[in-house]
Amino acid sequence: MKVLKRSVVATAVLLVISNQASFAHQTLDAVVVTANPLGSDINDLVAPVSVLRGDELAKKQSSTLGETLNHLPGISSTNFGPNSSRPVVRGLDGDRVRIMNNGGASLDVSSLSADHAVAIDPLLVEQIEVVRGPAALQYGGSAIGGAVNIIDNRIPRSPINGVDGRAEFRAGGPEMERAGAALLNTGNGQLAIHADAAYRKTDNLRIPGNVLRSDAIKEGSKLLNSNSDQQSGSVGASATSEHGYAGLSLDTYRNDYGTSLFENGSPTRIKMQQDRVTFAAEQRSLDGKLGLISSLHGSISHTDYKHDELVGSAIEATFKNKGWEGHFGGTLVPVNTAFGQLKGAWGIQASSSQLRMTGDAPLVPNADTNTRALYIFEELSFSKDSAVNLGARVEDVRIKGIAGNGSDGDASVGEKKFKPFSTSLGYRQGLNSLWTATSNFSYTERAPTYYELFSNGLHHATGMHEIGDPNQKMEKGITLDLALTYKTAESKTRLGAFVTEFSNFIGLMPQLVSDEYRFEGIKARLYGLEADGRFPLLKGVFAKAGQIDLSWKADYVRGENRTTGGSLPRIAPLRLDASLIYTEGRYSSQLDVRYAASQNRYDDSLGATPSYTMVGVGASYKTVIQGFKSAYWFVRVDNLTNEVARNASSVMRDVAMVGSRSLRAGLRASF
Template identity: 30%
Template structure:
């Protein structure tokens, strides 16, 4: 299967390199200089890209760049430097032969990212995206808790954390969880099974990422039915060429749970070749709350990645390998004698390539193929007898592939079309193995088109997707085919301001465990019984947002409403399984609705002081009974200041959450809370090297509080007072 997919894609890459090698007609020129905001020094090897043309150059030793042969029109110019927030500016080339000048400042601080590639598959400014997107850069990720991707992203606007302990935190977007939120790395599945079970972990190394992008709301058009609630995409930069040696080192240590770790990586570009690698590890002991230590909440992890690439003027090809391992405990009651822990490992292989600046109908394109071999073993340690027993084994072998093609702009039309798919071989054995061995396959083709007028923009597209399941044993094969589509409108209102409206029709095939599970499922604290006759979910939603982005104020506020027919949920039967002592649930279907709003603002109050705020709320329920859906985040707000003086930054913040009393069956009310944090950082720049020292003091009021989305909130409240120290080196 792997050979059948990769050979045609390689053939297309090689043929394109030879056939489409002609030069385009001469046009205008964009030139400028890139400097660091903290020092005013020029930035060498920053990658400057014309987003609409997929055309890139690098800055020289003086920070200067020049991009030639630009047809007349308006363009987004993106300045990128690894592990530094991207910057974007709009420039207009008035006529062929004209020169447009634009200079950039890159900021070595936790400023908001301005660029996304996840929303459309191509780089664009976040404020130009039709869907709501949040992007979190490497500097901010390192200063948050990097133990899991859920921990690192908690309290981003519209993003909450589902957990079964700190090591297994997973993002929840606008109340959507599990199989409705897709976690990717570089646009591809990572092979984990955390969507199925809350005690599993997403095998994503947060510290090695350049940034994480969060697309909020249905993203099924590009990413498939598992993205009906949104997408979390970890972005690395191994497919971005940089001449010479560059790299990073991040180390950290904390007081509460004696968390410590380090991550480092390098890129070395020589002629047309790029070599890269990264690796690291971290550990955290049992954490403490105002009530005492949460037993068995420890975590250990390590990872390594390496690869190489070839970069021609009009094409590129890379290969890399990743190894990830983790060991973590499931928190228990203080008087418990039996301690469960999980040991996970993943091997991942990936080939990526692309063509650009082609003189044909298809002006650029890219492809990727990855293979994941994921294994998670669960054990129980009986401390009173000093005996460790094996409980279950889960394996997931996953092959992913995709190819995107960007067609040449025709008048006001531009767009992308392509295909993607995956195969999956899932098997679970042992006492806690509710599902049969199942093979899954999926294939889809899609298109996304944009129409840009002088004062208004449109986006529309569609996707046809097939999902098939073949379980072993006396189970029914299922095959689902569905359509997802959407349309968006962006209207400029004033300088820097715009109104964006979206409509999305989404399709989701039922998940494997919803169809075939029949046994104890401790990862969600139930004995679940699947339903082989489930229908696919069909959703319709609208999203309206008001945006403003200038040098002094960045503001984004929006409201959304989604209605999902045939919504799959866990229906409690009122019975208890005698052997596992878990409540028995059945997967049932009804109609549901999600509606809510969110807003974020960053405003420069005086010369060195910025004010910031975030707020979000979602209400979700079954429409026929008005019964609230489970584990929906409460109303939340984050209020903060950012004082910046030269290379120093001080950022106090107050996190607020309201009481959540809208609860589902077998769910309890969660009290509201207020938590106070302070972050501070100082940057030292020497030549081409930057040193960033930071301190994160969290829960300074030592508040006892619980996460409503935690399956173990009663026995494992959130972490108490602590301090985390961080050092980051970039060269």
């Protein structure tokens, strides 16, 4: 079996480096993303950005955001079991990766602990954008590692005439998921209304291997206490025109899930709820009406978040986080100069949140966090194929620890003030009609979080006693990104390399006392390679319109603790992916192979992770059914060889593993 797996991987790699065919079957659509303040097409960006939408998003959707994005280049996941997983970008996670909804912060507490789920349901998402590398310029210092922007249509942004929407149902998988969602949009060209609802229920995860951690229990092939029950929904309305919109949305999220762990024989579970209200508006095509202003946009949202952590039926701890975030900005009228056309964008942002935690010996004291920020971004286009951009951001961050909830960190509370500054310089140069080179240099500062400053207690999810440092300095790093992109109407390849040098990296470092860890400033370096692409291999296969394409991905990240000479913890190993995709008209099928090398560089007590090879197959079909405009059927078999696969970037890698061989099917219909 091992020989077979290695042969499959070798074949996939050889296909990746083979000559690209020149014939066309399907053209690659242009994708406009919000990751650039100017709203550029993804092919014109300097920063490395990945986008999931449409059918590709439907196929990759999982019960968690981290697992939905786990197959993108440079992205792994925290994977604290099947119910809680945040994305890890180039080896960085937690508050270094900013997760947003329509550009606004998600004020849950998922960055505090890996067992805290992100309060977002991927089933209701229209598009997900992932910025790899520092995205602090537009999104703040907490995006020193990257940013994930989840885009939906809860506030309609363009006129709607009549009624449209979609419904979706999926079932199966190793967790026996039963999930469904429905979205409805209606309007008269001036007033647009949106409503959506989703649910998801899962059973205990079926796994192929043994559970190693003592506080996790396996019964037969199932990991106990890993089931979930989730609901979400929203209503929104906006006044729309061809040049803008102004609207309001109300949304809610509920999740009751098991952490896969037990405490004193009782299952530990989390019951989560979040309610949010958002106002957003945009006015486009203002050229000449407000001087140099070309467009204006803004939003403000208020979030009320709470979750209870239960041991059996008793509440062990309660987390509450209330707050608001707002931003206002715009783009400038392009100006023709002697060197080329100059375009610009600017924005101001502010946020405030109040964390309150109760329970027996809380990990952190109560804390208030307030931020204010201003950014500017300018791009000078020398020609259609050549441009340079420059941006800067200044912030004011104030974090106040508040005594009174019984935390051992109460003794060190007080108000801490930081003024992070970030800047970036990027260049894009078309080499010819097919190849484009990009480079991006950035300097980023990140203010430490409340838990890096004030935590002092046992973190039940990890089994570590974590201690903060109230005298913590700002995190500082410089990053260089280089990339080559090849693009035709029917194929695309991107080859990239990066290095980030931290003069001060806030790491959770082991101490001489067993299970004691402290947040300390160290010198660190992360570097790696990323590559991905898709191109046609054969056409006229089985039928005149039949074609086989190859989609592939490779990434590698290395994290070094330059203070001790060791490695940074939880870094994903070398990964290689290849998919052979057969399409004929409305039908598509594919064979996927993913190889992950062993990870023998680690800096925690969980040890190394062995290599693995995962194989999956899938098929989809687009058709028309009565009462709907279109229908998209899909079916997948994952982990075909029932491989035991552990995630090197997970703090639960001795428990959380990929589910066993499983079948998943679904239907998404639009009307």
